[in-house]
Amino acid sequence: MVILSILILNKAGGLIYQRDFNEGLKKLSSNDYLVLAGTFHGVHAITSRISPVPGSGGLEVLESDQFRMQCFQTLTGTKFLVFAEPHQPNIDVVCRRVYELYADYVMKNPFYQIEMPIRCESFDRHLMAYIKPKQ
Amino acid sequence: MSNLHNPASPFVPFSPNPAIQSGVASPTTPLSISQKTPQLGSSNLRYASSRKSIYDRHLNRTQRSELSKASFAFLFGEMIQYAQKQVSGIQDLEKKLNIQGYSIGQRLLELLLHREGRSAKRETRVLGILQFVAQTVYRHLFGKPADGLEKSRDNEDEYMLIDNDPAVNSYISVPREMSQLNCAAFVAGIIEAVLDGSLFPSRVTAHSVPTEQYPMKTVFLIKFDESVLERESVMPNN
Numbered sequence: 001m002v003i004l005s006i007l008i009l010n011k012a013g014g015l016i017y018q019r020d021f022n023e024g025l026k027k028l029s030s031n032d033y034l035v036l037a038g039t040f041h042g043v044h045a046i047t048s049r050i051s052p053v054p055g056s057g058g059l060e061v062l063e064s065d066q067f068r069m070q071c072f073q074t075l076t077g078t079k080f081l082v083f084a085e086p087h088q089p090n091i092d093v094v095c096r097r098v099y100e101l102y103a104d105y106v107m108k109n110p111f112y113q114i115e116m117p118i119r120c121e122s123f124d125r126h127l128m129a130y131i132k133p134k135q
Numbered sequence: 136m137s138n139l140h141n142p143a144s145p146f147v148p149f150s151p152n153p154a155i156q157s158g159v160a161s162p163t164t165p166l167s168i169s170q171k172t173p174q175l176g177s178s179n180l181r182y183a184s185s186r187k188s189i190y191d192r193h194l195n196r197t198q199r200s201e202l203s204k205a206s207f208a209f210l211f212g213e214m215i216q217y218a219q220k221q222v223s224g225i226q227d228l229e230k231k232l233n234i235q236g237y238s239i240g241q242r243l244l245e246l247l248l249h250r251e252g253r254s255a256k257r258e259t260r261v262l263g264i265l266q267f268v269a270q271t272v273y274r275h276l277f278g279k280p281a282d283g284l285e286k287s288r289d290n291e292d293e294y295m296l297i298d299n300d301p302a303v304n305s306y307i308s309v310p311r312e313m314s315q316l317n318c319a320a321f322v323a324g325i326i327e328a329v330l331d332g333s334l335f336p337s338r339v340t341a342h343s344v345p346t347e348q349y350p351m352k353t354v355f356l357i358k359f360d361e362s363v364l365e366r367e368s369v370m371p372n373n
Binding site: 104105108109110111112119120121122123125 | 205208209211212213215216219305306307308309310311313350351
């Protein structure tokens, strides 16, 4: 399984975490990452409104020739975006596991301010330990 | 005064409602609610469903019971945030955490010695009390013995208790600008109190010594008081 990148968005659509796991990715400027996050937040909100099915939760998967993007939105509105290689199964499992790590190592950290960018060493470490062996 | 001891109206003297205080309470509905609500609330907080308070239980009953690590993590997080609001520097914060742990250690020592029953003894040697901390105290607190106990090569009065992954720190990432801080100062306080209570006055501090294998590795530096070494030197060697 190849995970390319993981993004975490807070409930206002601000980017609070971004990490690449693969060398081949094109680097964006930090401002572009923020724009990307904000744009996705808006698109997600629109998709949940214009869905023909009532009670839709919004965009979940985006597939292209180069990548597959899975979005997992928690009940509190935090979004986890996982970019992986196309036709990759079971990405939702990865999303849930990342959410678990986030709940443990970010939310239980007394030095983390809620809704602010995540700078937690142990979160980085455990995320790496989870993603790396899969590569 | 007789009113105070009357079991039928235990809340009368403390009621904020003047009507009750004057003792002319009429049996209208709002009054009876204001009388009953605090009673229900306090009973839920202080008493188990068996209607017995924690003090009525046998001391050994909760010996093997386990606590949720997550709930401890949230409580400890709040303790750190509370301490952080009151202090200006990192040293102050560690001191505050140390004090919070100290008051636990004082009580813990009594409890552990009580539970050891007949085999309990008063440690008189430095090595004995350090073993007690590394084994008995650590096992009670974290369910495992400490990972190491070393004597300082440079200083006669310093010992090091090593924990490769302190349970209190497992969810905590200290920000870079506070890299000096180690929240295991709380555990250091517990150890300090146990040593002090056993008449081995000392200073215990927690230091982060990250290694490749154990990024959270913490060393508790135990610096004994002069009087302890003096006493140790006149004790017979056996």
